[in-house]
Amino acid sequence: MGEHKNKHFYEFERFRIDPVKRLLLRDGEPQPLTPKAFDILLVLLQHRGGILEKDELMRAVWPDTVVEENNLTRNISALRKALGDSPNEHQYVVTIPGRGYRFVADVRELQDEDADLIVETYSRSRVVIDEEEDTSEPARLNQDLLQKPLLASGGKQSEASWRRLPVFLIVGALLVGLTTALSYSWMSSKSKEAEASSAVRSMAVLPFKVVGSEADEEYLGWGMTDALITRLSSVRQIMVRPTNAVHKYTVTGQDALAAGRELRVDAVLDGNIQRSGEQIRVTVQLVSVRDGRPLWAEKFDAKFTDIFAVQDSISDQVARALTLKLIGEEKQRLTKHYTEDIQAYQAYLKGRYFWNKRTEEGYKRAIEYFEQALERDPRYAQAYAGLADSYALLGSMGNAVLPRSEAMPRARVAAEKALLIDETLAEAHASLAFVRMHYEWDWPGAEREFKRAIELNPSYATAHHWYAYYLVARGRTDESLAEIKRAQEIDPLSLIINTDVGEMYFFARQYDRAIEQCKKTLELDPEFNLAVRHLGWTYLQKGMHKEAIAELERSVSLSEGRRDSTALLGYAYAVAGKREEAKKVLAELKEIAKRSYVAPFELSLVYTGLNEKDQAFAWLEKAYNERSGSLILLNVDPASDGLRSYPRFADLVRRVNAKHETHPINN
Structure with missing residues (x-):
């Protein structure tokens, strides 16, 4: 002009x-x-x-x-x-x-x-x-x-x-x-x-609260939370706390800033969902944890069938609010739709809701809903990934509610189907890696899948967590410690990850550090059974028999008689010279085995403690025939030291292909 x-x-x-x-x-x-x-x-x-x-x-x-x-x-x-x-x-x-x-x-x-x-x-x-x-x-x-x-x-x-x-x-x-x-x-x-842009390097998406709806619609809040975590985790410039990390903040009236400080993040995304028939209202805000300053806030009104557009927009607006510079691939993943079928999506949300309960019943219900989602949309890759996660963890439970011989192949098939549809699903790669490591003992294949999962989503704590087990099983203890600490950095309040930091120290035979880490975990939750169990197990390796037995007895009580906790106690009794108590545990496990499943590895453990080597090897062979996941750690587990000099042990390790590469074993 x-x-x-x-x-x-x-x-x-x-x-x-x-x-x-x-x-x-x-x-x-x-x-x-x-x-x-x-x-x-x-x-x-x-x-x-x-x-x-x-x-x-x-x-x-x-x-x-x-x-x-x-x-x-x-x-x-x-x-x-x-x-x-x-x-x-x-x-x-x-x-x-x-x-x-x-x-x-x-x-x-x-x-x-x-x-x-x-x-x-x-x-x-x-x-x-x-x-x-x-x-x-x-x-x-x-x-x-x-x-x-x-x-x-x-x-x-x-x-x-x-x-x-x-x-x-x-x-x-x-x-x-x-x-x-x-x-x-x-x-x-x-x-x-x-x-x-540099001010916010980490964030958490807190569980969305469902306002004015029935309890059976709680899955909507978790669905929105999980979807946004998945989308935002694809952006490499920011670390997003995983779903497991925010699970504890489901209580209505949560203090977002207090949660952010506890999660050690720079910003929190908090919101609620109101549903009336087919209409939804989503209210959301992004807040700086340092000073409580609102970074962005919005209210969205839409039909429930258009919820994908709401998720697209929230993800996009959060990225803009944080002034993130997205590359083309990140832009695509940020607003990616895995299905356009709203009923399939609702079934998937319910599946993830029950999966996050991390219980036997929760996994079973999750499988039902994931299968419903796939009936509606046979090309729903995320639903296949959910199936893979559910079967893998269900087959790994100590009481084997579903035989490994059924659960693990189903997990593999589901993961492979997910990846045929969408090769970029980090969760499916991690589940496939878990099966290849834990059941098939395909070590090169497992490492390839773990690395691909981490490449696709560096903020996926579970991939780092499971990969740490792969590394320690291969004797690469320094790398395993680095990997488990990366998982801990992403999910600092995870009880299982914090416990397993201690377990990596245990396998590296750094017992004092293992004890210190288990105690730190118990400060987060004094009754977390795995931390109690690992603490007792580590005390035992240090020769602190009295302390070890006290913790392992407490573990049996907390676990309500889980077979793996009971077997560890039996081993501890034997090592501490309490042979009669150890034999009572052995008899108890055999009695249970008459009416329900007891893992052969657990029986072999008690026999190892009693120094009855023929029986120990006999039960290890049965564990091998079942492809027990516990066998992958034979070569680094101090409990196996009493068997290590026997040719049968070397032959078993060779067959499992778990021969470690760098860690010297002290007999």
């Missing part, structure tokens, strides 16, 4: 717009605004009072360029921020659902020769922020969809607004009164944006 003799201005309330100098002034002070947002403001002012269709607005602002609607949405948000609109009430730019926008303020047009004096003061320090047009395939923000009203409350229909975090807020404040050149302003804005 060229200069005119008489300047043309727009004024409304506290604002004045100079189209020639491209200034937005509020009470005489320049406001930061991107060039395209300024263009949008001018077009809206020219069509004030009327509805401006989205397509018409985009053609006016980007006349020779094909752009995504997301660009318009983002610049509308920037404009609203500059005008001081609140998230819940738009005073100036109002969205017309399904159509476009309307500028509703009373506007005056002025021709003012003297206005030069007003604006010239600020012309050298005006705030115009460069922007980078995003013409790639971004996460689509379904603006029309998310502005549909929720019909449940009967109150005033709400209009959902999509707002971007004001990442230039600090820049705008610094530039007030700044009299340096425009180039310096631009450089300052970029510097501050980078600073904002």
